[in-house]
Amino acid sequence: MKTSSKNLRADERREVTVETVVELAGEQNPSEITTAAIAKRMGVTQGALFRHFPNKEAILSSVMEWVSKRLLARIDKAISKNPSPMAALEAMFMAHVEFVCKHPGVPRMLFGELQGAKDSAPKRLVQLMIEGYSIKLKALLDEGINSGELDPELDTQSAALLFIGTIQGLVMQSLLAGDVKKMRKDAPGVFAIYQRGIRG
Amino acid sequence: MKTSSKNLRADERREVTVETVVELAGEQNPSEITTAAIAKRMGVTQGALFRHFPNKEAILSSVMEWVSKRLLARIDKAISKNPSPMAALEAMFMAHVEFVCKHPGVPRMLFGELQGAKDSAPKRLVQLMIEGYSIKLKALLDEGINSGELDPELDTQSAALLFIGTIQGLVMQSLLAGDVKKMRKDAPGVFAIYQRGIRG
């Protein structure tokens, strides 16, 4: 049980900081999140953040690691529960959508980091995560082709790109509507078209 | 021909300003573009910008109007050249990709504006533009269903969402690769899958 005292231990404080940034990113442009805003939401002074992180970039790096770990774990779990590649693809899609629904700030942060001119530490972490994601995705697509579930002449590179882009499109639509839960509702219809485009 | 003089007329200066912002957005995170950076790129002092725009938001609004006008004009041209709805859809897709290739900062700015918490003037312009875009898109999809080119049971709402998301996916991929021209190369393969997903 957490103590009811005000002071958290260093690792707990770092965890809370990361979760707070994810939360704030769901409410505003991630690149406009200030250390003052993070601290205020946490009920701590701004300077206190720098007792646990050397600088702001280190906070963002921690956030990216947090995202990588949680998202990829969900994906793995969804895949392992489904023996059929096509079923696994759908489960992976829905798991991703569910994750983004729960943490709407995440895709905004990823996209924002990729936009940065200089290749910062957090940007490299994002690239690494998407790479891992793509590998899992392409493995599933290849499996599906071999099992006859997918079009044998499918361009897996394009199919992987479209898979990720589809989710990005759902995010954009939810931003337009100002309603995060719209994603969950739209996801099945959109995946149905995607499925029709790749199946054998 | 432009005069060789140093001083531009007010409307010319405004035009150059808008183009400069679009240019800078292709090189860095749009929300980190400062008025100082814009002025420097134009070869003008920072204060000079405020002779032609009341504030920074007005600059961004002008950029959004510039984008709306140019993009929608391209789309209309692409559509009108193709009698068949499916051919028109493909031409619309490629025209959009070509536009984004020429102005990589545009999708980043749109996405960034939508992320803003408060609904600013530029944000409303973005929403308006996407609305106009979606109307054209849905009209084409309905046409395609009626002509038998598209799946009669197609969910046009989902199909429109996926169309836009597909382009967003191409943008993200080009950011990852750090190569804008990658989009032009990947576009046909991705559209082929989309086409397969919606055709009758």
Place this chain on the structure above:
DNA sequence: TAAAAGATAGTAATTGGTTACTATCTTTTA
């Protein structure tokens, strides 16, 4: 076992630097 000693977490105030924006003076050009 309780008080001293040390380690850890957080505060309050302040730093130098950057931001959008403005007031005033100078140059260009029609």
Place this chain on the structure above:
DNA sequence: TAAAAGATAGTAACCAATTACTATCTTTTA
């Protein structure tokens, strides 16, 4: 030569980061 365009030199507000200090928790030891 008058009006428009731009230069110069500011402003207050905000940013990340640092400082000197205090509160709180943990370990040691008499």
